[in-house]
Amino acid sequence: MKRLLGLGLAAIAILVSVTTSRATVFEVQIVDYQYIPPSITIAVGDSIHWTNDGAMPHTVTSGDNCTWDNDFDSGTLLTGQGFGYKADEEDAGLTKDYFCQFHCSFPMVGSYTVQEQSPTQETSWGKIKSLYK
Numbered sequence: 001m002k003r004l005l006g007l008g009l010a011a012i013a014i015l016v017s018v019t020t021s022r023a024t025v026f027e028v029q030i031v032d033y034q035y036i037p038p039s040i041t042i043a044v045g046d047s048i049h050w051t052n053d054g055a056m057p058h059t060v061t062s063g064d065n066c067t068w069d070n071d072f073d074s075g076t077l078l079t080g081q082g083f084g085y086k087a088d089e090e091d092a093g094l095t096k097d098y099f100c101q102f103h104c105s106f107p108m109v110g111s112y113t114v115q116e117q118s119p120t121q122e123t124s125w126g127k128i129k130s131l132y133k
């Protein structure tokens with residue numbers, strides 16, 4: 001009986017973790033001295049993955065006015081290399097600028113905004129996503 005109870009609790013734990021994790025990974029392409037898309041809105045728990053699809057080396061470096069704010073820096077990304085970032089609770093409500101250390105003056109800049117996850121956003125994202133299927 002105790003064993004059955006344990007199994008039941010484990011099943012509930014799995015169910016909860018599946019229903020609460022609706023994290024999305026947003027892909028940002030680095031190509032032709034641009035981040036595509038240049039600005040993006042994500043929610044807490046979501047991730048951004050940048051991939052260098054261009055021929056030149058680039059970076060994904062946090063900060064504005066071409067100045068690193070000491071938050072994150074991908075280092076040099078060669079063709080095909082990528083860099084990831086995951087938004088946690090502390091990032092909620094934040095808009096972050098980033099740039100390429102080599103081509104910032106072009107300007108090669110981007111930004112992302114992290115929203116608190118809410119049921120309405122999930123619904124609207126679901127609608128948007130369904131348009132692409």
Ligand SMILES: [Cu+2]
Nearest residue numbers: 058100102103
């Ligand atoms: Cu660059």
